[in-house]
Amino acid sequence: MCPFTTSSPGYCRLKATEAGAGATEALWHIHTLLDKDNRLAVSGRVEAVFDRTLYLSLPVPDGEDNPPLIALGGPSLRPGPLLVHVDTSPEFSFRNIGMQRGTPCDVRRRSSTEIILQFNGGSTVDIDTTMLSLLPASNNGPPLFDVGCFTPGSPRVTAHRELLQWHSNRQTPDGLGWLNSVSEYHPSATDSQLKAVISAFIDLLRSAGSHQSQSDAVDSVGTLDPLPTDIRGPICELVGRGPGATPSGDDFLAGMLLVLLGVNDVVIRDAARLMGQSLTTVARDRTTNVSQALLKQACLRRCSRPTSRLLRILTQVDDRPSAEQLRERSLTLVDTGHTSGADTLVGMLAATTIVLPSVVQQRRRYR
Numbered sequence: 001m002c003p004f005t006t007s008s009p010g011y012c013r014l015k016a017t018e019a020g021a022g023a024t025e026a027l028w029h030i031h032t033l034l035d036k037d038n039r040l041a042v043s044g045r046v047e048a049v050f051d052r053t054l055y056l057s058l059p060v061p062d063g064e065d066n067p068p069l070i071a072l073g074g075p076s077l078r079p080g081p082l083l084v085h086v087d088t089s090p091e092f093s094f095r096n097i098g099m100q101r102g103t104p105c106d107v108r109r110r111s112s113t114e115i116i117l118q119f120n121g122g123s124t125v126d127i128d129t130t131m132l133s134l135l136p137a138s139n140n141g142p143p144l145f146d147v148g149c150f151t152p153g154s155p156r157v158t159a160h161r162e163l164l165q166w167h168s169n170r171q172t173p174d175g176l177g178w179l180n181s182v183s184e185y186h187p188s189a190t191d192s193q194l195k196a197v198i199s200a201f202i203d204l205l206r207s208a209g210s211h212q213s214q215s216d217a218v219d220s221v222g223t224l225d226p227l228p229t230d231i232r233g234p235i236c237e238l239v240g241r242g243p244g245a246t247p248s249g250d251d252f253l254a255g256m257l258l259v260l261l262g263v264n265d266v267v268i269r270d271a272a273r274l275m276g277q278s279l280t281t282v283a284r285d286r287t288t289n290v291s292q293a294l295l296k297q298a299c300l301r302r303c304s305r306p307t308s309r310l311l312r313i314l315t316q317v318d319d320r321p322s323a324e325q326l327r328e329r330s331l332t333l334v335d336t337g338h339t340s341g342a343d344t345l346v347g348m349l350a351a352t353t354i355v356l357p358s359v360v361q362q363r364r365r366y367r
Contacts, residue, residue: 012097014072014086016127022081022297024132026068027115029061031129034109046103046119047289048245051093052077055245055290056105056117066284069293072125078336081302082293086125097123142312144264150356155320160352163326167334167345174346175248175339176241182350196234198354201256201275204231205359208271232278239279239295240286248343250291253279254298255347258311260355261301268359273299306333307344314352 019027033042044067048055052074057067071080074088098121106118110126117125149156164183172179181191187199204227241249257279260272276299283292297303303311310329313321333341 011122012092013123014088014125016072016125016131017075017085017087018079019070019084019127019132020079020081021133021302022068022293022300023070023084026058026070027084027127027129027132029068030058030107031109031115033059034107034115035112041106041108041118044105044107044117046099046101046105048101049094049099049103050245051095053083054094054099055082055293057289058107066289066292069289078305080304081297081300084125084127097121099123142262142308142315144262145315147263147265147268147356147360149315150352151360152357154357157353157357159320159323159326160314160349162323163330164349164353166323166327167330167342172334172342173339174342175244176252176343176346178252178350179342179346182346182354185350185354193234193238197238198350200231200234201260201351201355202358204235204271204275205260205268205355206362207231208267227274227278232275235275236278236282236286239282240288240291242343244338244340245288246291246294246337246340247287248339250283250287250295251340251343252347252350254295254303255307255344255349256351256355257298257347258301258303258307258344259315259348259351261299262311262315263356303344304336306336306341310345311348314348 030042033039042059044056044058046054047057047069054072055069056072057069060067069082070084071082072084072086072094074090074092075085076090077083077085079085099119104120108116108118110116113129115127115129117127151157161183164179168180168183176194178191178194181194185194185198187195207228235253238249238253240247257272257276261269261276263269263272276295280292280296280299283295287295306329310326310333313325313329330345333345335341336344
């Protein structure tokens with residue numbers, strides 16, 4: 001463990017202890033690249049630095065346009081798809097060891113089972129590849145759920161609306177300022193951009209599901225690509241909106257996608273997946289590398305542990321969580337980042353209280 005906690009830059013040697021699914025995939029790519037080409041090292045660079053977290057970009061895999069990112073963080077951080085936990089003391093800060101955006105990093109293979117990250121200035125992170133899962137892409141997230149659970153006025157939808165109202169009453173701050181508008185949503189009296197985004201998501205799912213059966217969904221959904229401009233445009237305009245390493249618009253979209261990609265309906269899920277592909281493409285030029293990487297993980301239905309725990313009880317079928325359980329888990333998410341957790345929460349609840357109920361209602365009209 002690195003004991004260095006003073007304000008002057010110094011050297012640290014850290015050791016990785018576990019890694020999320022996205023980080024594991026990136027590290028296996030590097031391990032394979034070093035082994036295949038018999039290279040001594042490949043180059044990366046620091047993308048963002050915070051006291052408890054450092055984001056590092058790695059070489060671009062074949063067939064992709066943007067470098068994969070991993071995040072290094074101390075053991076107290078909650079697990080996430082890009083996070084590699086390292087053994088630091090509670091007082092440790094990456095800012096105190098000379099790290100800044102653009103700091104070069106060499107990624108070297110020390111042995112057949114060990115990778116070392118060596119930063120300019122001398123600090124290193126040792127990664128034992130035997131700790132990495134062999135199947136990082138497996139989905140350990142919440143199970144899929146039936147869209148029929150979100151009938152307008154159902155107990156589940158009512159509970160989610162009450163959760164929104166509770167956060168509105170306690171004045172939970174969100175970066176977009178949409179919490180109150182989502183809580184009291186009505187198409188004729190709300191924020192114009194929110195209305196455009198919500199309407200576009202509803203149109204996306206309605207156009208994917210109207211007059212289609214489950215049997216022809218796989219073939220027919222292909223006609224949605226490319227997505228119509230009137231659907232794609234309002235949603236993609238939200239990418240990169242807001243300040244910080246993860247703009248609020250991206251967090252809202254991630255929350256929305258995490259819900260929609262969990263519907264046990266291939267038509268809705270594939271339409272949401274196409275929208276996610278459009279968003280990650282647009283994100284290359286409109287948002288930060290860190291946010292783009294996290295948005296890409298959301299499209300794979302990967303997220304931080306607080307997000308996953310809340311998503312599970314929002315969509316679980318067998319049990320009805322109490323209001324206290326919903327509040328407790330939502331507060332844990334809200335405590336993530338400055339407003340990132342709150343914006344993700346608003347996106348998730350916009351999906352469960354507005355978008356999905358509208359789609360269910362539309363489908364019933366055509367029965």
